[in-house]
Each structure stands twice: as structure tokens, then as C-alpha cells.
């Protein structure tokens with residue numbers, strides 16, 4: 082299928098600032114052709130490569146991965162945090178997976194849309210030229226990514242088994258995007274209004290509401306929810322005990338960090354993970370220490386080894402400000418415009434289930450930010466706490482297999498059914 086112009090996120094800037102994080106945190110898959118190319122580059126230990134293993138190997142089923150150093154870093158990462166392949170042969174010689182990160186491309190009807198992973202701290206901090214300024218390079222990269230892939234796919238369901246065609250599905254996506262833009266109210270109110278609006282969408286059928294009539298319906302529903310949710314007047318509804326247990330389990334899954342070192346640790350690491358999940362479910366006493374990704378440590382420094390209690394994280398934090406609201410608006414809109422929250426990009430979730438999952442990132446990130454602030458001896462949030470928490474949690478959003486299981490999907494549906502997603506968003510925003 083021929084695709085028109087690439088759709089780019091409107092608010093986002095990016096360039097790599099060489100924190101070295103992604104080269105320490107990701108297992109890099111290479112194609113057989115890339116394997117041959119890298120082997121043809123004739124690397125040896127005299128080039129500074131610290132590994133006894135083959136540079137590229139695989140389990141024998143046609144998949145191949147780059148080797149890692151003992152500390153988990155990619156075998157090609159040098160002492161200055163730079164890539165040896167890039168330094169010697171130029172960027173084009175690197176595997177596609179390395180050149181792609183942190184971009185992601187997804188089919189969206191007759192177009193391909195671009196999104197970004199906020200696990201890269203430069204994406205979180207919005208550093209570099211705008212996506213639009215990089216259009217020519219991105220178009221080339223996108224062509225490489227989609228080459229040979231079937232991009233002529235059906236749109237995700239709107240909810241349950243309710244489907245529409247791409248032009249109408251895009252109407253829902255644009256309505257979601259608009260719903261989060263109203264900067265006359267704080268981001269929490271925009272999010273609560275959107276959740277309320279989606280509750281109506283979830284109860285509706287669209288077989289006879291198409292095109293212009295669908296626009297009218299969506300606009301009318303948004304207007305009604307705007308009126309029902311007073312400006313900046315947040316309902317303070319304490320989430321139920323069950324909702325907080327499910328929420329902490331989700332937060333634990335989003336905060337975990339499965340690096341090559343952890344994978345090698347085998348059962349010890351799994352046992353540790355199980356203990357963490359049990360402590361998070363209990364939610365009493367001290368909070369288990371969450372891993373700090375290499376990119377987050379490189380940019381924000383390592384947190385002090387302080388004991389933080391669950392009670393501290395339940396106390397209202399304060400410190401939310403326009404800068405934090407702007408970060409969340411950019412994050413949500415990049416994920417929505419880039420279709421990075423539903424369908425093939427996110428565990429085949431419907432638009433409604435996908436948005437519920439995305440909405441839960443808001444309280445999770447604020448909760449992890451509270452933990453970071455508490456580790457630093459503060460009760461009030463700083464924008465950097467939220468940035469670092471977002472970079473930590475987005476590593477897993479839409480990528481962790483643990484979050485794509487039916488158990489994880491049911492957890493989100495259960496929270497939505499109990500009306501607790503809004504309660505969690507409101508409660509942890511205070």
C-alpha cells in the first residue's frame with residue numbers, strides 16, 4: 082500500500098544527547114543481513130571490545146542479538162559512551178534497531194504516524210530540533226522500517242467488538258487529542274473530562290453514526306462532559322483499597338527494568354521480583370527500592386539510599402505546576418497522535434482500553450515521582466522528579482510482555498469498571 086506524507090507529532094523535539102542509556106538497557110535484535118555486515122567489519126578484542134562471547138549470536142531460530150559487556154552495556158559501547166560502529170563506519174552502518182530508537186512508526190489508515198519513546202531522557206526534556214525539522218530523515222527511516230511489512234491493516238476496535246473504518250477511527254483519535262489541549266484548565270481536569278467522555282463512547286454503537294454525524298456526536302459529548310466537570314475543581318475521591326492494590330502492582334510492573342544483567346541473573350532476579358510484587362500488594366511498611374535506569378542515572382544522578390514508607394506516598398505531595406502539566410500534555414498527545422496506545426502498537430487494545438491504560442500512566446508516574454522526591458528528603462514534587470519517573474515507566478509502556486497478558490488487561494478493565502481510574506488520577510495528582 083502506498084502511503085502519503087508521514088504524520089509527525091506536533092509538539093515534540095528530539096536529538097540524541099549521548100547519555101548512553103539505551104545502549105545499556107536494550108537487547109539489540111539484528112537481522113541476518115546486519116549480522117553479516119557487522120561480522121564483515123572485522124572487530125576484535127584489540128578494538129577494545131570487552132566480551133568473550135561472539136559479537137552477534139542467537140538461540141538458533143534465525144534471531145540474532147548483539148553481545149553485552151559484563152555490566153550489561155552493548156558490546157560496542159566505548160568508555161566515552163559512544164558507539165564504536167558509528168565512530169568507525171558512520172551511522173548508516175549501525176543496526177536499524179539502534180538508528181530507530183526512540184522513534185516508533187505505526188500504520189494509521191492511508192498514512193504512517195510517528196511516535197516517540199519517553200524512556201529517552203532527551204525526549205522527556207524535549208531537547209533538539211522539532212520532529213518537523215527532521216522530516217526528510219524520518220521519512221527515510223520510516224521507509225526502511227516498513228519495507229516488506231504489511232501496513233494495510235484494519236483499525237483497532239473502538240471498544241469491545243465495535244469497529245469503524247479508518248476515516249472514522251481517526252475522528253476518535255483527533256477528538257481524544259483535542260480533549261487534552263484545553264490549557265484553561267489543569268491537566269488533571271482535562272484527563273478526567275476525557276475519561277468521562279470515553280465512558281459515554283463505551284456505551285455507544287456507531288453503525289449508523291458516521292462521518293460528519295460522528296464529528297457532531299463527539300463534539301456534543303465533549304461539550305457535555307466539559308460542563309459536567311467544573312473548571313479546576315477536583316473531586317477528591319480516595320481510591321478503594323482494591324484499586325490501590327491493583328494500582329501498586331501496575332506501578333511495580335511499569336517501574337521494573339529487565340536489562341541483560343538481570344536476564345543473566347535467572348532465578349535470583351525472579352525471586353527478588355516476586356518479593357517486590359508481594360510487598361507492593363501489601364502496601365505497608367517500607368516501599369521496595371525501584372531500579373534506576375542507566376539513562377535516568379546519567380541525567381538526574383543516583384538517588385540516595387533512603388527508606389521511604391507507603392504512608393509517605395499516600396500523603397498529598399503538592400508541587401504540580403504548569404511545567405509538569407505541559408510535560409503530561411506533550412506525552413499524552415505524542416502517544417495519541419502516534420497511535421502508540423492501542424492496536425498493533427499496544428497489545429491489540431481497543432481505543433477505549435488503550436486510553437484507560439495510558440491514563441493510568443498519569444497516577445503511576447506521579448506516584449513514582451513522589452517516591453523519588455521522598456528519597457531526596459522532599460515531600461513536594463520538582464519537575465525533574467516527574468521527568469525521571471516518566472522516563473522510567475515509559476520504558477515498559479506498550480513494550481513489556483507482562484503488561485500485554487490477559488491478567489494485566491483485565492486489571493485495567495476492572496479498574497475502569499469500578500470507576501477507579503478517575504479516582505486514581507485525581508487522588509495522586511494532589
Ligand code: SF4
Pocket residue numbers: 096097098099100101102103104182183200201202203204376
Ligand atoms: S537514551 Fe536517548 S539521549 Fe541517551 S543515548 Fe539513547 S537516544 Fe541518546
